[in-house]
Amino acid sequence: MRRLLIMxxxxxxxxxxxxxxxxxxxxxxxEEKIVKGEEIIIWKNITSKPTSEIYFHLYxxxxxxxxxxxxxxxxxxxxxxxxxxxxxxxxxxxxxxxIDMKKKLHYVQPDDGNIYDRTLVKIPxxxxxxxxxxxxxxxxxxxxxxxxxxxxxxxxxxxxxxQWFPKIAVLREEGWNSHQYHRxxxxxxxxxxxxxxxxxxxxxxxxxxxxxxxxWKEKGEIVRIFKEDNIHDFAWxxxxxxxxxxxxxxxxxxxxxxxxxxxxxxxHLRHKERYMKIIKKSIEFFSKNYGPYPYKTxxxxxxxxxxLQAGGMEYPTLITAGTTFWLPKGLLFLELVTLHEFGHQYxxxxxxxxxxxxxxxxxxxxxxxxxxxxxELFGEKTSVFNIFGFKFGDIDSQRLSxxxxxxxxxxxxxxxxxxxxxxxSVNSYSKSALMLLTLERYLGEDKFSKIxxxxxxxxxxxxxxxxxxxxxxxxxxxKNLKWFFDSFLFSDGTIDYRVERIMTKKLRKPEGKMDLKxxxxxxxxxxxxVVREGSISFPVNIEILFEDGKKIKEFWDGKERWRKFKYxxxxxxxxxxxxxxxxxxLDRNRFNNSMTLKKNPFPLGMSFKALALFQSILFSF
Amino acid sequence: xxxxxxxxxxxxxxxxxxxxxxxxxINFLFSLIFFLPSSSLFSKAFSKSMITEKMVxxxxxxxxxxxxxxxxxxxxxxxxxxxxxxxxxxANLFLSGGIISILKEESKNVRDIFSYAxxxxxxxxxxxxxxxxxxxxxxxxxxxxxxxxxxxxxxTGSEIxxxxxxxxxxxxxxxxxxxxxxxxxxxRIRVVFEEERFITISLLRTVKFVFKNFWKTFLxxxxxxISLLLFYIPIYLVFKIPVFSPILSLLIFLLSQxxxxxxxxxxxxxxSAQTELYRSLRV
Numbered sequence: 001m002r003r004l005l006i007m008x009x010x011x012x013x014x015x016x017x018x019x020x021x022x023x024x025x026x027x028x029x030x031e032e033k034i035v036k037g038e039e040i041i042i043w044k045n046i047t048s049k050p051t052s053e054i055y056f057h058l059y060x061x062x063x064x065x066x067x068x069x070x071x072x073x074x075x076x077x078x079x080x081x082x083x084x085x086x087x088x089x090x091x092x093x094x095x096x097x098x099i100d101m102k103k104k105l106h107y108v109q110p111d112d113g114n115i116y117d118r119t120l121v122k123i124p125x126x127x128x129x130x131x132x133x134x135x136x137x138x139x140x141x142x143x144x145x146x147x148x149x150x151x152x153x154x155x156x157x158x159x160x161x162x163q164w165f166p167k168i169a170v171l172r173e174e175g176w177n178s179h180q181y182h183r184x185x186x187x188x189x190x191x192x193x194x195x196x197x198x199x200x201x202x203x204x205x206x207x208x209x210x211x212x213x214x215x216w217k218e219k220g221e222i223v224r225i226f227k228e229d230n231i232h233d234f235a236w237x238x239x240x241x242x243x244x245x246x247x248x249x250x251x252x253x254x255x256x257x258x259x260x261x262x263x264x265x266x267x268h269l270r271h272k273e274r275y276m277k278i279i280k281k282s283i284e285f286f287s288k289n290y291g292p293y294p295y296k297t298x299x300x301x302x303x304x305x306x307x308l309q310a311g312g313m314e315y316p317t318l319i320t321a322g323t324t325f326w327l328p329k330g331l332l333f334l335e336l337v338t339l340h341e342f343g344h345q346y347x348x349x350x351x352x353x354x355x356x357x358x359x360x361x362x363x364x365x366x367x368x369x370x371x372x373x374x375x376e377l378f379g380e381k382t383s384v385f386n387i388f389g390f391k392f393g394d395i396d397s398q399r400l401s402x403x404x405x406x407x408x409x410x411x412x413x414x415x416x417x418x419x420x421x422x423x424x425s426v427n428s429y430s431k432s433a434l435m436l437l438t439l440e441r442y443l444g445e446d447k448f449s450k451i452x453x454x455x456x457x458x459x460x461x462x463x464x465x466x467x468x469x470x471x472x473x474x475x476x477x478x479k480n481l482k483w484f485f486d487s488f489l490f491s492d493g494t495i496d497y498r499v500e501r502i503m504t505k506k507l508r509k510p511e512g513k514m515d516l517k518x519x520x521x522x523x524x525x526x527x528x529x530v531v532r533e534g535s536i537s538f539p540v541n542i543e544i545l546f547e548d549g550k551k552i553k554e555f556w557d558g559k560e561r562w563r564k565f566k567y568x569x570x571x572x573x574x575x576x577x578x579x580x581x582x583x584x585x586l587d588r589n590r591f592n593n594s595m596t597l598k599k600n601p602f603p604l605g606m607s608f609k610a611l612a613l614f615q616s617i618l619f620s621f
Numbered sequence: 622x623x624x625x626x627x628x629x630x631x632x633x634x635x636x637x638x639x640x641x642x643x644x645x646x647i648n649f650l651f652s653l654i655f656f657l658p659s660s661s662l663f664s665k666a667f668s669k670s671m672i673t674e675k676m677v678x679x680x681x682x683x684x685x686x687x688x689x690x691x692x693x694x695x696x697x698x699x700x701x702x703x704x705x706x707x708x709x710x711x712a713n714l715f716l717s718g719g720i721i722s723i724l725k726e727e728s729k730n731v732r733d734i735f736s737y738a739x740x741x742x743x744x745x746x747x748x749x750x751x752x753x754x755x756x757x758x759x760x761x762x763x764x765x766x767x768x769x770x771x772x773x774x775x776x777t778g779s780e781i782x783x784x785x786x787x788x789x790x791x792x793x794x795x796x797x798x799x800x801x802x803x804x805x806x807x808x809r810i811r812v813v814f815e816e817e818r819f820i821t822i823s824l825l826r827t828v829k830f831v832f833k834n835f836w837k838t839f840l841x842x843x844x845x846x847i848s849l850l851l852f853y854i855p856i857y858l859v860f861k862i863p864v865f866s867p868i869l870s871l872l873i874f875l876l877s878q879x880x881x882x883x884x885x886x887x888x889x890x891x892x893s894a895q896t897e898l899y900r901s902l903r904v
Contacts, residue, residue, distance in 0.1 A: 241778075265780075304778065306774070306778055325780045325784055389679075391679075392682060396686075399686065400682070403686065403689050403690065404689050499669075575671060589690050591666050591686075599867070600669065600670075601870045603666075603667045604660070605869060605873055607663050608874040608877065609860055609877070610655075611874075615648050615877075615884075616853070616881070618651060619884050
């Protein structure tokens with residue numbers, strides 16, 4: 001039977017572009033928080049070179065003990081808590097092309113040499129796999145789920161089963177691309193076919209990546225089969241306390257037909273419509289702006305409040321969101337997280353970049369899309385919250401996060417090499433999003449929209465790299481953008497433009513012996529000085545306003561540290577604004593981007609308000 | 622009785638308008654210490670910047686960016702505030718002896734506030750120290766309620782139940798907090814009215830008094846607290862006035878100070894109404 005199955009998998013791979021095919025049988029033992037599994041992998045060498053070894057990720061071993069690279073990078077104190085339960089992934093048996101390889105399996109640590117880390121294994125092969133050849137791998141494994149952390153594990157009887165099976169690493173032309181599991185990184189895998197059989201006790205409801213093709217009861221258990229092609233990971237969730245809601249979704253331009261599956265916690269039933277509405281809007285937004293959503297399903301897992309750490313994560317055709325029972329309508333966190341995670345179906349799911357090495361390609365592009373999507377759906381200034389008269393937009397939230405962390409790293413850096421978790425997060429999400437929004441404003445919305453569509457079209461179901469994105473941007477825009485990406489993507493530099501001063505004086509008749517008639521008498525001489533702080537520059541306009549209401553727009557490429565603009569006119573300069581169009585979103589201090597000579601009543605008014613507020617507080621003592 | 626105490630309290634507040642002004646003035650002078658560095662910070666950030674046009678229109682993001690860009694300066698302001706809170710509290714404690722005394726003696730002379738105040742200051746300090754165990758108890762109860770909430774959540778896993786339980790714990794905490802404030806107020810009134818020197822005994826008698834007349838003392842305090850909360854509506858509206866011109870700035874200043882004068886009256890009313898209630902209940 002197994003031989004027949006392997007033959008079937010072989011034949012299916014030969015006719016598809018997919019690199020790998022997984023057939024997994026998994027059984028959840030809820031009392032022990034263990035998943036026992038059997039896995040058959042057919043893997044094809046699609047490079048032009050033979051390989052004599054293969055690598056597997058055993059991601060759950062990140063939670064094996066406090067010496068794993070993940071735990072060390074996290075600061076183990078965070079996890080040294082009373083209720084911690086460790087997790088692991090053990091390979092019990094492994095055969096390659098029918099030959100037992102268990103003894104050859106050994107753990108490797110290419111990133112940091114941490115011998116206690118067991119998240120990556122290497123198996124030398126008896127004979128090399130030549131280009132175009134395939135091998136079959138048979139594994140028996142056991143995965144113990146940790147108490148939910150880093151978006152994986154269990155909490156009470158809720159299970160978020162992610163990164164749970166031995167997964168083959170990616171072979172590229174330059175060799176195996178295999179990394180350990182790091183605190184600040186996500187994952188990277190080849191596209192493939194997945195057929196997963198999940199067996200759980202009868203009381204459990206289960207949702208998973210892909211389409212459920214069959215389901216039957218067997219000795220107090222339910223067995224479900226899920227299948228999907230062209231995906232690069234598989235996750236599932238099980239709980240007896242969740243309700244499953246399903247709705248068909250279709251749209252005509254572009255044509256999309258999919259089924260929305262919502263796995264909703266019993267305490268969050270009141271948010272069902274909010275979830276359904278935002279997921280439909282998300283499919284619509286992404287399909288219209290980038291390309292049609294191609295999969296037959298999209299599953300949204302809503303973790304219970306005791307498992308919130310499982311929320312806000314993406315897997316192919318399955319996302320985890322998150323909410324609380326009391327979340328008011330004006331707080332749009334549910335919508336923001338759901339739209340963001342859905343966006344990852346495009347930027348990670350289909351354009352599957354290497355998240356270990358170029359996280360900005362998924363998190364940054366997705367944060368950019370999130371800002372655009374949330375703005376379209378909820379308004380620029382109200383897309384994070386709009387409650388009791390307080391309004392806050394997503395673009396402002398990205399800026400706030402960007403300016404709150406000092407710039408220690410460039411955006412383009414391996415995820416695990418950033419100065420800190422904060423630096424990883426700001427660079428990969430906020431700064432990248434702001435960089436793309438700046439580029440969009442610089443090139444024009446229509447042109448940038450074409451760039452994004454073309455990037456998605458070219459790299460759907462592929463593994464794009466940073467240079468691919470830059471190439472598309474340059475080709476579509478017809479501009480050399482090297483200077484832009486060198487400044488904002490590859491450099492850790494910052495930028496802060498400032499209006500240094502405005503000087504004006506009325507010209508009078510000069511003293512001394514004059515050879516020519518002084519024509520400018522009675523005019524005003526004005527001088528506007530602008531300064532660049534930080535090591536990178538960006539071309540900006542400067543709007544100069546004169547007292548008689550006339551405006552002049554000056555261009556400054558920002559390359560020199562400073563520039564002075566001088567005018568002799570009948571009217572004097574009264575204000576200057578750098579970048580009045582608000583193109584440059586990466587300026588670290590916007591307060592000094594403008595200067596006015598007019599009396600500004602605002603500081604005094606604010607001071608009076610602060611005084612009154614302070615007095616009110618004092619009175620309560 | 623409560624209505625009568627309130628009525629008399631209001632009358633005494635009006636008659637002692639000089640005392641109300643003294644309370645406001647001291648509050649204002651203390652706040653000036655905060656005002657000077659804060660206005661210098663606002664001036665540094667905004668005096669020449671045109672970004673304030675966005676802020677005037679209520680753009681919260683600019684305000685949050687201001688908090689981020691100037692976080693060090695704001696940190697210093699916060700530290701200064703905490704020191705001021707402590708000193709102001711001590712000054713207020715000092716004045717309260719004088720205010721309760723003039724209310725007892727039915728005097729309208731402001732000078733009496735300052736001449737009576739020193740008589741009670743150390744006794745009030747002792748009384749405050751005696752409240753430390755109460756505050757510790759309050760914190761312990763708060764912690765226990767938190768643990769209970771955690772326990773229920775772990776047992777049931779129900780977020781809805783935990784949410785309502787959290788509301789209940791907050792309600793209980795507010796009740797306990799109000800009760801402590803009532804005890805502290807009547808403790809001071811008792812010390813002045815009965816000229817008691819043994820503060821521990823005085824506090825025990827206050828506890829007995831408050832619990833014996835619990836609904837009256839509690840209801841009066843609740844009415845006073847509600848009137849205090851209502852005060853924040855007009856002050857919020859003043860805060861919403863946009864600062865387009867120096868005249869509007871001036872208007873904000875005048876309106877807010879007028880309201881704070883009323884707030885000062887409310888502070889005085891807390892003393893006067895509770896003093897009147899004590900006077901009628903001790904008979």
